[in-house]
Structures are given as C-alpha cells and as structure tokens.
Amino acid sequence: DTAVSQTPKYLVTQMGNDKSIKCEQNLGHDTMYWYKQDSKKFLKIMFSYNNKELIINETVPNRFSPKSPDKAHLNLHINSLELGDSAVYFCASSQVSRLKGTQYFGPGTRLLVL
Amino acid sequence: SQQGEEDPQALSIQEGENATMNCSYKTSINNLQWYRQNSGRGLVHLILIRSNEREKHSGRLRVTLDTSKKSSSLLITASRAADTASYFCATDPNTGTASKLTFGTGTRLQVTL
Numbered sequence: 001d002t003a004v005s006q007t008p009k010y011l012v013t014q015m016g017n018d019k020s021i022k023c024e025q026n027l028g029h030d031t032m033y034w035y036k037q038d039s040k041k042f043l044k045i046m047f048s049y050n051n052k053e054l055i056i057n058e059t060v061p062n063r064f065s066p067k068s069p070d071k072a073h074l075n076l077h078i079n080s081l082e083l084g085d086s087a088v089y090f091c092a093s094s095q096v097s098r099l100k101g102t103q104y105f106g107p108g109t110r111l112l113v114l
Numbered sequence: 115s116q117q118g119e120e121d122p123q124a125l126s127i128q129e130g131e132n133a134t135m136n137c138s139y140k141t142s143i144n145n146l147q148w149y150r151q152n153s154g155r156g157l158v159h160l161i162l163i164r165s166n167e168r169e170k171h172s173g174r175l176r177v178t179l180d181t182s183k184k185s186s187s188l189l190i191t192a193s194r195a196a197d198t199a200s201y202f203c204a205t206d207p208n209t210g211t212a213s214k215l216t217f218g219t220g221t222r223l224q225v226t227l
Contacts, residue, residue, distance in 0.1 A: 004156075031213075041200060043157075043217040056214055090156055094213055101145050101206045101213040105156035 003027050004106035006091050012112045013081060021076045021109045023091030031055075032074035033092040033103065034066060043090070049074055050096070081113045120203060120218040128226055133190045135221040137203030138183075144206050146179055147215065148188050151200045160188075160201075193225045 004025045013019055025032060033056070034046040048056035049068040063079045074091060091106040121136045139146070145164045149157040163170045163179045163186070170177045176189040190197055200222050204215040 041151075041220050043202065045214060045216070048214070092157075096213065101147060101162055101215075102159050103157075103213065103215065104159065105149075107156045108154075 004091055004093055004104050006089075006106040006109050008109060009107065010110050010112075012114065015081055015083060015113055017081050018077070018079045019081060019111070020078070021089055021091075021111075023074045023076075023106055025072055025091075025093040025104070025106075027093055027095070027104060029093040029095045029104070030071055031094050031096050032068065032071075033094075034074065034076050035090040035092060035105075037088040037090060037108070039087070047074075047076075081111075083113050086111055086113045120201075120221045122221060123219065124222045124224070126224040126226065127193055129193060129195055131193055133193050133197070133223055133225070135188045135201050135203075135223070137186045137188070137218050139186075139203075139205045139216075139218075140184065141205075141207060143181070145213075146177075146186050147204045147206065148175075148177060148186075149202045149204060149217075151202065151220075153199070157202065190223075193223075195225050195227055197223060198225045199223060 007022045031050045033048045035043050037043045046060050047066040052068045065077045068074045088108045088110050090108045092103040094103045119138050143165050145162050147162045148160045151157045161172045161177050163177050174191045179186045200220045202220045203218040206213045
C-alpha cells in the first residue's frame, strides 16, 4: 500500500550514460514533483506536473527531461550524466484542491555517477 | 540564496526534553510547512501553518509563525529517541495550481536515552 514509490532505489552509473528514474503514486493526487537533494541535504525543486501538464520548471540543465504519461506517474530521464548529478532524487505528490501544499514524498533514488 | 535558514543546524538533547528549531525565510508566503526526514528515507509532512495563523498544535508538536519577522519555530515536547531525524521547514508562496516549496537547510535532531 505504498503511497509514493520510486524505482530504482539505488543507481550507480558511469559518466556520460543516460538513465531514467520512475515514480508512481496511488493517492489519486493531481500534482507530482521531482526534487534533488545534494550531499549537504539541501532539497531543491526541479519540476512539477499538474494533470500531466508541466507547471514548474526550475533552472535545470536540459539534460533532465521529465515525462508524465498519466496523473499517477512522473518519470525523470537524464542524458549524458555528469559527476555533479550525483544526489538523491525525490518524487512527491500533492492534491492542490485539498490540503493544499501538503506533499507526500517517495523514498528517494540515490544516484551515484562515477 | 536559500529561502529558509534553520537554526540550529544540529541539536542534541536527552529523551524527555523539549526541542526547539527555528526557521527564517525571505519572501512572502501562503503557508509554511515542517517536514521530518529520517536517515536514508523520504520526507514526511508534519504540520502546515497558513500565513494568517500564528500558532498550531499537532500532538507533541507546536508551530508558531511570525510573518512580520518572517520566522517560524517548531517545538517538540517530551522528545523520544524516535524523534531523531532531520527537520526541514518549507515555504510555499503560491496560490496557484502547485505548491512550489522552498526548503530550509534543516536541523539535525539527536535524542539520546
């Protein structure tokens, strides 16, 4: 009965590779987010989708491309991975019409680029 | 620069004591939220306080908000070892279709037996 799930949990890859992270929520929420948490635990929003529409797109390299096939899924594809992309990536979801602002986070995907 | 700055960065207390964490922010907000993150885990929402509220309680948690000083505090009473975690404040300026949360730097709380 996991609310927000992410796969994979760990991802170790070489510089220059392309990788994807997947996120699914079963809460019936209409909005999903991607966050990046660096080694100093600083958490910063990257993207947000509302009903499959991109509504928040922060200053993120265009090597990062989110895709939302439906309201329950938000994937993140990263091209040409760089050392600085090593971080923990969190997916989150919320229902903006109810309990506005409260976000539910996934367990995170720990990405290590070698 | 970061929106939220939290103070202290780290706090170590004994079980049963109270823990107080502070958060300062820079721009106007719609609401402010507190989240907990256990080591190696995702964030868990604790409490949300709206800009027109001054104080809110939830169990052993008490949150205050002073919009004139752009600051908030989180008080955890009668702390337990299970409260050991990092605590983040997050501000939401939006009234639109998404909550664009800006997180603080976090306070690492250690509760010892």
